[in-house]
Amino acid sequence: MSLKVGVIGTGMIGQDHIRRLTQVLSGVEVTGVSDIDASRAAAAAPQGAEVFATPQALIRSDRIDAVVICSWGPAHEEQLLDCIAAGKPVFCEKPLVTSAEAARRVMDAEVGFGRRLVQVGFMRRFDADYRRLKAVIDGGTLGLPLIYKSVHRNASVPPGLYTSEMPLNDTLVHDADISRWLLSDEVTGVEVRLPRRSRQGGELRDPHMVLLHMASGAIVDVEISVNIAYGYDIRGEVSCETGIAALPNRPATVITDAHGIRQAIPEDWRERFIEAYDQEFREWIAAAGQGTATGPSTWDGYAATLVADAALEAAETGQLARIEMGEKPGLYDLPLQQAA
Amino acid sequence: MSLKVGVIGTGMIGQDHIRRLTQVLSGVEVTGVSDIDASRAAAAAPQGAEVFATPQALIRSDRIDAVVICSWGPAHEEQLLDCIAAGKPVFCEKPLVTSAEAARRVMDAEVGFGRRLVQVGFMRRFDADYRRLKAVIDGGTLGLPLIYKSVHRNASVPPGLYTSEMPLNDTLVHDADISRWLLSDEVTGVEVRLPRRSRQGGELRDPHMVLLHMASGAIVDVEISVNIAYGYDIRGEVSCETGIAALPNRPATVITDAHGIRQAIPEDWRERFIEAYDQEFREWIAAAGQGTATGPSTWDGYAATLVADAALEAAETGQLARIEMGEKPGLYDLPLQQAA
């Protein structure tokens, strides 16, 4: 029995997920789509899928078991609340919502429902390199984690479209989420430092150095560079009490030629994380088939929102911006502890 | 429309392929199974699949679009000929057949049918590391390939069950096939040298050094060690005219501790090639859905048989054993040239 999925939002990322759900993964079919641009929805709909006039109609339809939200951020809250009201598992691309208050409303609804339904699109948690790294840390043979260095480098960002707030608002959330997950920890404060500006991005503030203070006392040190030119380079290294664990080089051919002995760097996030996206949906399908969700939760989406807000504040004040998450509902206890 | 697949042979590898076809891959369902042990077939059959009394019945059934052969080697020839007679695409685990004459009979039948139907289970060709390596060589920026060094190391083999002929008869075929594919070349002669015997395997002849002389003049230098203890370590390095291209380390966590800075080695072939097996079937399903086959062909299975025979002869004589493949039917022109 295949899981019948409806996709809301058929832009670039929505289309990619439709491809993944129909051509790559098993046990799933796309039975409905919806988009504010009805013709785009029609074009993106796979054979046999219904084009719904509204997200609400899709969510409530008997032909839909579970929902994938790829609409723009401001629409997420209402769509998530509708899914929860309908008791349907939902995968929501990041950002979960666009404010802490909205995140709390979604959490309240889900807690009221009494079972997890929401998975947020932090795909790094499904990447095999990160999972092996977490397994090493969780294994405990290196002692407790003390410092985590996260490096997030983009070859380039679109000039004009990508603003100076986005490294902290948009890019940092991946590092923050993966840090919380790797260390099984929460962020309690954020500091931002601005090194000498790269001339690669003109007036854009770049790079950023961000320090995340964690509840355990561990410090996460994030380097964000968005115009590094040479490729998409994601690095992570955990200093523990008696050893270090780090993400490996990507498995590119080892070439020896006039440029030395070398391995290519991925060009972009698609190349780097394509298998992680597949695995993310594979696990979502399995959980949704059971009427629930695992993986990154509403609580994780809420945390991401708080970190982004705090980072923007810290960049402005130059001081530590503290984060108070409040008590975590019991519903969300599992995901952080859960070994990969 | 899913491809309806029948699986012949439900031992360990057959069961693993049934799992893959039902739980991992999309666009396919297992609708029939057959085994000489009917109760084993019944136990392995997924829900809704028919248990056929004979391979022939399975192959001829209307409920079967395409066939996966996982029976033992001596049964392959007849099953392959039946598939070709029925015009059904077939995936055949190695060895294709157990003699050069049998391979020629299967080729004759397939050529007579006029379209490729057979894919042989050389899964390395579907491994991402090997594909990137081939892309570098085919790209030509390093000049022509002159020497290829293939290293094939197993942690251990079952004492008694694994005999001194098997490194040449069973293990070498992977290195020979991947060499032919990587270099777009054919083997014309084989030499075998026996280094000092490892005490790890008792009386077993191990390791082996094999030289494959290729039609282009390139030499392939294969090290086979089957009791190396530390893991399953597959290496490959191509010396070209102006540079070297090699398989990378596997992407294991980089740990720094009392043992140094290090990356784990895979334990066995399952860990090393699991994604390659998935991809192998993904592409087989796509081709079978079109009523044909791509990937390793009957010609490639024939070549493997000739190399194994020549290697056994070379080990005995200490001399070069020459290989005469005869003319390649036009049907098989594509696979070797085909870029990954």
Next chain:
Amino acid sequence: MSLKVGVIGTGMIGQDHIRRLTQVLSGVEVTGVSDIDASRAAAAAPQGAEVFATPQALIRSDRIDAVVICSWGPAHEEQLLDCIAAGKPVFCEKPLVTSAEAARRVMDAEVGFGRRLVQVGFMRRFDADYRRLKAVIDGGTLGLPLIYKSVHRNASVPPGLYTSEMPLNDTLVHDADISRWLLSDEVTGVEVRLPRRSRQGGELRDPHMVLLHMASGAIVDVEISVNIAYGYDIRGEVSCETGIAALPNRPATVITDAHGIRQAIPEDWRERFIEAYDQEFREWIAAAGQGTATGPSTWDGYAATLVADAALEAAETGQLARIEMGEKPGLYDLPLQQAA
């Protein structure tokens, strides 16, 4: 004509330098020694060397062309001033002196003399790995340096003897000096953050994270761990505008065994920097033979003192501690610019 050198202080490091000057290097001989413990001096004196009753007597002797100071820190100022008064080139182990005021007095004397005479013992600048790294940065092909990550890990420190101030007072100076040299830059402010405490060192504050704000705007991010157990691990990575340059793994044998594919980490600083010490003295001898000094200068020793003071202050306040070095005397213009 060999350079006749007098060594003041014949403890462990003094003895090691005597060995180096007599057994390893050419163009030099040790003609005098002095120590507060006269019997230790006598024991350490090579054949034919005179044991002087006081440092002053050694410094002023006609048998001494140049001086190596390995006494304890508080004695350095007077000995350095005596050397300058005598117009004799002097190599001074770190710390140059123990206060910023003392450093200024030594600088004033040297400037008054009108020629550089003092080289401070920052041996990392003579390490081949660091020199190649600097050459890459100075070459400019990666653009300007924006962030430098320095990692300084010791296997262990003696409990009790090594206090919580020493990571900032004693260990950090190496990272600070090499950062100034690599980036051709000056430190203008220091921040200190204390991650979760490692249980390896009991009550010792460890690890430390230090941010050095540089005059150019670049930020140096230093991780200091002094009880990491696994070895002595020195790392450095410079993020530039269009690329990254980093220190390589040390050239240890690549072993593949049950612990993976791996390279050993040095045990301690002796193993890591032994060639750098040799090269440091090789260059000192060459300059001293010309009656002057190159390499790390009094200015660099002064900077180190200021950074250590600021780091201790920053650790106490949790705030940025600013550094005002004042104007650099023209005498010291060369060393920072000087390519390796």
Next chain:
Amino acid sequence: MSLKVGVIGTGMIGQDHIRRLTQVLSGVEVTGVSDIDASRAAAAAPQGAEVFATPQALIRSDRIDAVVICSWGPAHEEQLLDCIAAGKPVFCEKPLVTSAEAARRVMDAEVGFGRRLVQVGFMRRFDADYRRLKAVIDGGTLGLPLIYKSVHRNASVPPGLYTSEMPLNDTLVHDADISRWLLSDEVTGVEVRLPRRSRQGGELRDPHMVLLHMASGAIVDVEISVNIAYGYDIRGEVSCETGIAALPNRPATVITDAHGIRQAIPEDWRERFIEAYDQEFREWIAAAGQGTATGPSTWDGYAATLVADAALEAAETGQLARIEMGEKPGLYDLPLQQAA
């Protein structure tokens, strides 16, 4: 007391050794030189050194404690015999002599003298990477060595001057000597295979694949490429019973840029082995000061001659060329066993 050394032959390599003995190393001075071109000898002579009219005059002079032979190969035998007659330690650049018979005559003389006096210039044995590799093998934790893969790649050789015999006559000796030393073994037979010819060298036979059969049964597999364009790349990997040990990448800066993550390859043998040459002479000076020699011996030079002869024969016949060294004089027992 410095060792007084006379240098015979003041061409490029002789001049480099004079520089090394006068400017780099301690405990040694060059007190005499000799060359068939007297004006070249005069130009190369350091201050205070005597220019001798003949090698014999230099060897017999009271001003000379030990001799360095850098003349051309055909002159070596007589000069070595003169040194032995005079009882003076002698360092002889390769080739020791130009025939097996000549090598035996020099051995007979040295054995007659009763103490080792000759060290042959196989500098790889003094390279830190090779020494660490040997220490791992000798340590025995990986079991016995079974296969050694030696890779010898030159960026280019001078067209015309470098003939098709030279890879086997001139280049191979380094791989053969290091193999004997690493494995503490002797070569008993040689096979040569010629892969597809590289177009980099025109009509030059290149690359070569050479198999050395060792007395222990181990096989050494040598790849020699002399026009690989990209650099001077020396590799070595030993397959033992339970693990692998290999030379590391050279310690070049790790650069990440548009060419990937990479380390530069040495340009030529000077860059690669400069420290090995220094260490080679450091140890020679120490032994010569004791009136004897350690390191590569006359026996090792004899072995090199036999391997080169056998390789040329094997290349011609395509068959295994056997080597019979005869009994090793007791005088030469130590060097091969001796741990680095």
